[in-house]
Amino acid sequence: MTExxxxxxxxxxxxxxxxxxxxxxxRRLTCCQLEEWGFPHGGEISDAAASVVAELAVNAVTHGxxxxxxxxxxxxxxxxxxxxxVADARGERWPEEGRGGGSGLRIVSAxxxxxxxxxxxxxxIVWAEVSGMKGWEEE
Numbered sequence: 001m002t003e004x005x006x007x008x009x010x011x012x013x014x015x016x017x018x019x020x021x022x023x024x025x026x027r028r029l030t031c032c033q034l035e036e037w038g039f040p041h042g043g044e045i046s047d048a049a050a051s052v053v054a055e056l057a058v059n060a061v062t063h064g065x066x067x068x069x070x071x072x073x074x075x076x077x078x079x080x081x082x083x084x085x086v087a088d089a090r091g092e093r094w095p096e097e098g099r100g101g102g103s104g105l106r107i108v109s110a111x112x113x114x115x116x117x118x119x120x121x122x123x124x125i126v127w128a129e130v131s132g133m134k135g136w137e138e139e
Contacts, residue, residue: 010037012075016057018065018088023057026073030084037077045132048111049075049082052128055104056086064088064123082130084112089123 012033016022030053031041039045053073060071069089076083108115112128119125 009079010075010077013072015070015072017070018061020058020061022070023054023061026057026071026086027054030073030075033075034082045082045130048130049084051111052084052108052130053086055107056084056126056128059104059126060086060088063092064090066090066123080131083127084130085125085127087120087123087125091119091123 012029014026014029016026027050031046031050034046034049035041039049057071057073064071066089071089072085072087074083074085074087076085105115108128111130113131115126115128117124117126
């Protein structure tokens with residue numbers, strides 16, 4: 001699958017501590033940001049995005065943690081696509097289901113249209129895309 005990074009109509013980026021509290025905060029701020037962009041809290045889009053962020057953030061805290069380093073959440077909204085990126089400081093891939101991992105990436109697959117992993121200078125970025133953002137118009 002070829003990764004296509006949309007040019008964002010809107011962008012949100014925040015750093016979090018690599019702790020369970022940081023993961024919960026990432027999920028909550030995702031819902032708040034989507035509500036600000038016109039997708040109500042508790043709606044289908046908000047719930048899907050929150051589920052994806054929750055799983056990716058927990059994986060970053062559980063498997064991607066490097067002492068003294070946090071993780072970053074980026075939300076990119078363009079046309080009818082929401083791209084979610086979680087960057088951590090550990091370059092190794094997270095364990096997949098059946099290889100010491102849980103069902104987190106299966107949950108991501110259920111809510112996202114596509115997802116993948118790419119390397120960065122320090123660590124990796126795990127991304128997921130949720131489509132169906134109809135009703136939103138770029139300013």
